[in-house]
Amino acid sequence: MISKNQLAFLRSLQQKKIRQQQGLFLVEGAKSVQEVLASDFGIERLICTDQFYKENARLTDHQRIVPEIVTPDDLTRAGTLETNDAAIAVARMRPNDPLRADPGEWALVLDDIRDPGNLGTILRVADWYGIANIVCSPTTADVYNPKVISASKGSFTRVRWFYTDLARFFSDIGAFTPSHNHSLICGAFLDGENVHRAAFGARPDLARPAYLVMGNESTGIGPAVAQYVTHKLTIPRFGGAESLNVGVATAVLLDNLRRSQSR
Amino acid sequence: MISKNQLAFLRSLQQKKIRQQQGLFLVEGAKSVQEVLASDFGIERLICTDQFYKENARLTDHQRIVPEIVTPDDLTRAGTLETNDAAIAVARMRPNDPLRADPGEWALVLDDIRDPGNLGTILRVADWYGIANIVCSPTTADVYNPKVISASKGSFTRVRWFYTDLARFFSDIGAFTPSHNHSLICGAFLDGENVHRAAFGARPDLARPAYLVMGNESTGIGPAVAQYVTHKLTIPRFGGAESLNVGVATAVLLDNLRRSQSR
Numbered sequence: 001m002i003s004k005n006q007l008a009f010l011r012s013l014q015q016k017k018i019r020q021q022q023g024l025f026l027v028e029g030a031k032s033v034q035e036v037l038a039s040d041f042g043i044e045r046l047i048c049t050d051q052f053y054k055e056n057a058r059l060t061d062h063q064r065i066v067p068e069i070v071t072p073d074d075l076t077r078a079g080t081l082e083t084n085d086a087a088i089a090v091a092r093m094r095p096n097d098p099l100r101a102d103p104g105e106w107a108l109v110l111d112d113i114r115d116p117g118n119l120g121t122i123l124r125v126a127d128w129y130g131i132a133n134i135v136c137s138p139t140t141a142d143v144y145n146p147k148v149i150s151a152s153k154g155s156f157t158r159v160r161w162f163y164t165d166l167a168r169f170f171s172d173i174g175a176f177t178p179s180h181n182h183s184l185i186c187g188a189f190l191d192g193e194n195v196h197r198a199a200f201g202a203r204p205d206l207a208r209p210a211y212l213v214m215g216n217e218s219t220g221i222g223p224a225v226a227q228y229v230t231h232k233l234t235i236p237r238f239g240g241a242e243s244l245n246v247g248v249a250t251a252v253l254l255d256n257l258r259r260s261q262s263r
Numbered sequence: 264m265i266s267k268n269q270l271a272f273l274r275s276l277q278q279k280k281i282r283q284q285q286g287l288f289l290v291e292g293a294k295s296v297q298e299v300l301a302s303d304f305g306i307e308r309l310i311c312t313d314q315f316y317k318e319n320a321r322l323t324d325h326q327r328i329v330p331e332i333v334t335p336d337d338l339t340r341a342g343t344l345e346t347n348d349a350a351i352a353v354a355r356m357r358p359n360d361p362l363r364a365d366p367g368e369w370a371l372v373l374d375d376i377r378d379p380g381n382l383g384t385i386l387r388v389a390d391w392y393g394i395a396n397i398v399c400s401p402t403t404a405d406v407y408n409p410k411v412i413s414a415s416k417g418s419f420t421r422v423r424w425f426y427t428d429l430a431r432f433f434s435d436i437g438a439f440t441p442s443h444n445h446s447l448i449c450g451a452f453l454d455g456e457n458v459h460r461a462a463f464g465a466r467p468d469l470a471r472p473a474y475l476v477m478g479n480e481s482t483g484i485g486p487a488v489a490q491y492v493t494h495k496l497t498i499p500r501f502g503g504a505e506s507l508n509v510g511v512a513t514a515v516l517l518d519n520l521r522r523s524q525s526r
Contacts, residue, residue, distance in 0.1 A: 121508060130501030158503040196522045238393030238521055240421040244514065245384060251511045252518045258501055259459045259519075 002047065002074045010047075010078045010088065016142050023093045025144035028079045030086035035154030037063050041091045047075065048087035056087075080146045093144060099133045099162045100173070101209035106257060107133040109185075111166055111225045112216040113246060116141045120151020121247030122214070127155035129254040134161045135169055135211075137225075166213075170228040173209075185230045186257075187213040187221050188249055192232025195256045212257065214250050265310065265337045273310075273341040273351065279405050286356045288407035291342045293349035298417030300326055304354045310338065311350035319350075343409045356407060362396045362425045363436070364472035369520060370396040372448075374429055374488045375479040376509060379404045383414020384510030385477070390418035392517040397424045398432055398474075400488075429476075433491040436472075448493045449520075450476040450484050451512055455495025458519045475520065477513050 002010075012018040013026045024044055027036045030052060037043065037059035046060060046067040053060065053067050060067055072085035079088050101107040108131050113119050119141045126134060141148060143161050152159075174182055184200070200210075213229060215221030221229065235244065235252050244252070265273075275281040276289045287307055290299045293315060300306065300322035309323060309330040316323065316330050323330055335348035342351050364370040371394050376382050382404045389397060404411060406424050415422075437445055447463070463473075476492060478484030484492065498507065498515050507515070 121511065124504050125507065125511060127502045127504035128498075128500055128507055130503075132502075153504070153506075155504050235391075235518065236521070237391055239390045239395075240393075241387050241390035241416070241418050243416075244388065244391055245510075247508075248384065248388060248511055248514045251507065252514050255498065255515045255518065258499070 002068075002070055002078055006047075007078055010090070013090065014080060014146060016145070019093070019142070019144050024090050025093055025149065026079065026146045027089040027091050027149055028075075028081050028084055028087075028146060029150065032149060032152075032154050033087040033089045034059060035157045036089050036091050039157035041094070041157065043089055043091055045090040046087065047078070047089075049075070049085060052086045081150065094160075096163055098164070099135070099160050101133050101211075103208055104210075105133075106131055106210050106212060106254075107135060108250070109135045109166060109169075109211050109213040109225075110140045111137050111213060111221050112139045112219075113214065114139070114141055115217060115246075116145045116147035117151050118217065118245065118247045119143065119145075120148040120153075120156075121245075122250050123148070123152035123159050124155040125247060125251040125254065127152075127158050129251075129258055131254065132158070132160060134159060135166065136161055136163045137166050138163055166225045167228070170225070183208050183230075184210040185213065185228050186211065186233050186253075187226065187229035187231070188215065188253060189220065189226075189229075189232040189234060190243075192234040194236050195233045195253060196236055198231070198233060198256070198260065200257055200260045212250075212253060214246055214253075217246050265331075265333055265341055269310075270341055273353070276353065277343060277409060279408070282356070282405070282407050287353050288356055288412065289342065289409045290352040290354050290412055291338075291344050291347055291350075291409060292413065295412060295415075295417050296350040296352045297322060298420045299352050299354050302420035304357070304420065306352055306354055308353040309350065310341070310352075312338070312348060315349045344413065357423075359426055361427070362398070362423050364396045364474075366471055367473075368396075369394055369473050369475060369517075370398060371513070372398045372429060372432075372474050372476040372488075373403045374400050374476060374484050375402045375482075376477065377402070377404055378480060378509075379408045379410035380414050381480065381508065381510045382406065382408075383411040383416075383419075384508075385513050386411070386415035386422050387418040388510060388514040388517065390415075390421050392514075392521055394517065395421070395423060397422055398429065399424055399426045400429050401426055429488045430491070433488075446471050446493075447473040448476065448491050449474065449496050449516075450489065450492035450494070451478065451516060452483065452489075452492075452495040452497060453506075455497040457499045458496045458516060459499055461494070461496060461519070461523065463520055463523045475513075475516060477509055477516075480509050
């Protein structure tokens with residue numbers, strides 16, 4: 001049985017302001033909780049069913065945490081999922097440390113991705129394609145939003161993110177204008193080079209980290225960020241749809257970049 | 264002002280049973296309603312704001328329809344969208360006619376895609392990659408579900424679908440077993456050929472229609488359908504995620520097929 005106070009506390013973590021005050025966030029459902037227990041995130045509390053506890057004793061031991069045993073109804077009432085018959089973890093946020101990719105490594109840069117479901121999909125896609133670092137504009141959805149965590153299907157444990165002003169970020173890494181950049185900064189545009197024809201395998205600027213910038217769902221990459229893009233890329237269209245979802249477009253572009261590099 | 268009866272009628276169309284009885288479905292929001300008005304779908308009713316009517320007079324004239332003018336609050340109350348300040352159309356379903364792709368054309372085959380959001384994304388992706396025909400198992404979500412229509416972003420007007428038993432469908436087109444098939448039937452599996460290395464440009468079996476089969480979100484392509492697949496394909500993985508969302512995977516595979524053919 002979850003107490004009234006505890007219920008209020010768990011629900012309060014659905015608000016960004018409270019998450020930031022507390023430095024805590026929610027992880028919900030069997031798969032996501034298993035992944036966070038096995039990761040290097042600190043766990044503040046684990047609320048789960050008896051069955052989840054029994055089936056995951058190894059993981060709870062690893063975190064040296066004593067779970068609070070509740071019913072599936074309790075979990076569903078306390079969380080954001082339609083149903084949850086397994087577990088909710090309260091985990092500790094990581095500090096917003098600057099991150100930099102290694103030479104030859106790709107990082108994702110997200111300019112104003114607003115939808116939490118899209119951001120979660122992008123984390124999962126980045127994880128599939130072996131992208132470890134994501135730089136987010138301050139206007140991008142909060143990664144610790146429960147909808148982002150859920151949609152990432154556990155990938156939030158394997159990807160790092162850094163929220164910062166993107167123009168400052170690019171200026172800090174020594175990017176100036178497209179013609180004076182030392183780094184390869186690709187961006188998704190509707191009028192760029194056909195990504196099926198682009199070849200990134202042997203570029204000398206891949207001796208430095210490279211970046212793929214994805215822009216807002218409606219308006220794309222903003223002008224303040226676009227000025228740093230050295231390579232505009234476009235996914236060729238064969239039919240009538242006006243656009244692709246940004247999570248889908250991220251996957252198609254990363255697939256093309258990886259394919260090009262592994263040739 | 265929407266009457267109580269009308270409100271009940273519009274809401275009843277959120278149920279598959281009622282949609283099928285009536286042969287009608289809901290289209291919601293400015294963009295989707297504009298697309299359906301410009302398409303060859305029959306329109307039974309149009310409920311919209313005065314502003315939407317003024318801005319889209321050409322389209323309503325084209326359909327010879329007299330709209331009922333209501334407020335954004337009315338629209339939001341009557342529909343499934345979080346907010347709707349534009350329009351709801353009640354459109355007539357198409358008959359579930361068998362469809363066949365032309366020689367050299369790709370069709371999508373969906374085996375038990377359950378999530379309406381995923382199905383809507385797949386329609387949009389198919390439309391982007393110029394796939395006009397989708398064959399759906401009876402257990403696949405209903406295309407006329409308002410969530411599918413919304414997620415397709417208007418692409419439901421440019422793609423045709425046919426619900427049928429998939430084993431019967433393949434047997435009807437003359438597919439038997441992988442070694443005795445006359446058609447190229449690709450399927451997404453976790454243990455297939457790396458799609459980055461597959462080449463479809465010059466295959467003789469592309470003188471016939473070709474098929475890409477996508478399977479259920481959790482369990483993949485079922486055995487009854489898998490036996491017809493001639494070519495198992497896999498998206499290569501570079502990182503830690505266990506899987507990709509089925510809409511994302513459809514896009515990546517179609518991108519690879521199109522790229523391979525346009526070389």
